[in-house]
Amino acid sequence: MVSQESQRTQDECIRELIDYLKIMATDLFSISVIKPKVRGFVCITTHPDGCAAHVKEQIEFIQSKSKIQGGPKKVLVIGCSTGYGLASRITAAFGCEADTLGVFSGRSYNNGRPASPGWYNTIALENEAQKLGFYAKSIKGDAFSNATKQEVIDTLKAELGPVDLVVYSLASARRIDPKTGEVYKSALKPVGKAFSGKTVDTDKKIVTEISLEPATDKEVMDTIKVMGGEDWKMWMHILGENELLAKGCISIAYSYIGPEITKPLYRDGTIGKAKEDLENTAEAIQKILTPLNGRAHVVISKAIVTQASSAIPVLSLYVALLFKFMKEQGTHEDCIQQIYRLFASKLYNHVELETDEANRIRIDDLEMQTDIQAKIQALWNTITTENVCELTDIQGCSNDFLKLFGFGMPNIDYEKGTTIERDFSN
Numbered sequence: 001m002v003s004q005e006s007q008r009t010q011d012e013c014i015r016e017l018i019d020y021l022k023i024m025a026t027d028l029f030s031i032s033v034i035k036p037k038v039r040g041f042v043c044i045t046t047h048p049d050g051c052a053a054h055v056k057e058q059i060e061f062i063q064s065k066s067k068i069q070g071g072p073k074k075v076l077v078i079g080c081s082t083g084y085g086l087a088s089r090i091t092a093a094f095g096c097e098a099d100t101l102g103v104f105s106g107r108s109y110n111n112g113r114p115a116s117p118g119w120y121n122t123i124a125l126e127n128e129a130q131k132l133g134f135y136a137k138s139i140k141g142d143a144f145s146n147a148t149k150q151e152v153i154d155t156l157k158a159e160l161g162p163v164d165l166v167v168y169s170l171a172s173a174r175r176i177d178p179k180t181g182e183v184y185k186s187a188l189k190p191v192g193k194a195f196s197g198k199t200v201d202t203d204k205k206i207v208t209e210i211s212l213e214p215a216t217d218k219e220v221m222d223t224i225k226v227m228g229g230e231d232w233k234m235w236m237h238i239l240g241e242n243e244l245l246a247k248g249c250i251s252i253a254y255s256y257i258g259p260e261i262t263k264p265l266y267r268d269g270t271i272g273k274a275k276e277d278l279e280n281t282a283e284a285i286q287k288i289l290t291p292l293n294g295r296a297h298v299v300i301s302k303a304i305v306t307q308a309s310s311a312i313p314v315l316s317l318y319v320a321l322l323f324k325f326m327k328e329q330g331t332h333e334d335c336i337q338q339i340y341r342l343f344a345s346k347l348y349n350h351v352e353l354e355t356d357e358a359n360r361i362r363i364d365d366l367e368m369q370t371d372i373q374a375k376i377q378a379l380w381n382t383i384t385t386e387n388v389c390e391l392t393d394i395q396g397c398s399n400d401f402l403k404l405f406g407f408g409m410p411n412i413d414y415e416k417g418t419t420i421e422r423d424f425s426n
């Protein structure tokens with residue numbers, strides 16, 4: 001018979017052994033249980049399996065839809081790892097059977113810290129595309145730099161040839177001018193006059209008032225440098241000079257207009273000035289593409305939850321109301337649904353392209369419907385911390401936000417440890 005004393009000793013030994021094995025396993029494979037750690041509008045942890053599942057979910061959505069006819073076959077996506085760029089790449093690869101080259105900036109895993117979501121997303125996308133026999137390669141680097149542009153040129157020349165779709169989907173807070181080396185930082189500020197308005201912390205679900213002073217002229221110019229059209233034009237020039245734009249090539253860049261509520265900070269603010277510049281650049285790019293019978297367009301898309309949009313105050317509360325009413329109406333679209341509709345009903349499938357008076361493609365049509373906007377406007381002033389969960393879809397936004405980092409995916413056991421070390425196969 002085992003005495004109580006020796007039973008305790010045995011239990012302790014087993015516990016110590018388990019702890020020791022856990023440490024060994026952690027040291028050998030960096031196996032760890034990863035939980036979300038949200039700090040403001042970013043999550044500082046990422047779940048690799050959750051990110052892969054999120055990419056797979058988007059691929060399966062595209063595979064569940066009809067194949068897109070007349071779609072692109074060789075595609076370059078600049079800003080390919082998250083949000084609209086990732087959805088564009090998935091739609092091109094799995095909806096049009098295209099070979100894709102992507103460019104993104106993403107942090108690798110390091111010292112027990114998981115990589116950025118874009119890192120895991122891109123590995124997952126490459127794996128899934130390669131399984132089906134498609135070319136899918138990604139260049140990790142600063143898309144604004146000459147070095148990254150040259151790497152893309154060299155890769156296209158050696159491996160893929162001229163592309164018939166170029167998607168420009170960068171969202172960045174800073175840019176180093178490749179000619180001068182000067183660093184420009186974008187600002188999120190009103191222009192001309194100060195702004196006060198409501199916003200919400202999507203994680204904590206707290207509604208607050210924010211006040212922002214108007215941007216200086218330098219801040220406006222710097223934001224245009226970062227998020228305007230200069231870099232898109234540089235990309236198209238270098239691709240054209242190297243004869244890497246195929247006949248009939250289309251190039252698109254994403255922009256946003258949005259409602260009156262967000263206008264003082266978004267469309268009339270620093271970011272709106274940059275977007276105007278981007279939209280005007282389409283004309284210059286059209287000149288590069290006209291001899292090839294190609295087209296350049298800015299696509300005005302719907303507000304969704306991405307890493308970039310989560311950083312914009314006021315927009316977060318607007319999006320929470322927008323989601324509620326669009327979901328109620330059955331017109332809500334997430335990132336991949338938007339981009340499938342863009343490809344299938346605007347760009348390809350042999351449809352006649354409709355643009356607005358400024359030659360922009362509008363897929364924000366459902367968001368901007370008068371009844372949806374009227375409902376948002378009517379509720380806007382009544383939203384407080386006390387009623388934000390009841391009157392808006394803040395929970396849906398919060399879920400979408402966590403999904404960006406691989407959390408909240410069905411069929412992932414978040415209590416189980418996983419390895420953070422995931423690498424590219426090529």
Ligand code: NAD
Binds near residue numbers: 080104171173303
């Ligand atoms: P996102 O943050 O999800 O994606 C940004 C992408 O840019 C990522 O792939 C990232 O790796 C890449 N990137 C950023 N800086 C880079 C650099 N220096 N070098 C290489 N890659 C870099 O953002 P998103 O919301 O998908 O935004 C993409 C575009 O769509 C932006 O122009 C944005 O204004 C526009 N847009 C977004 C929304 C929205 O609600 N999210 C709505 C309309 C338009």
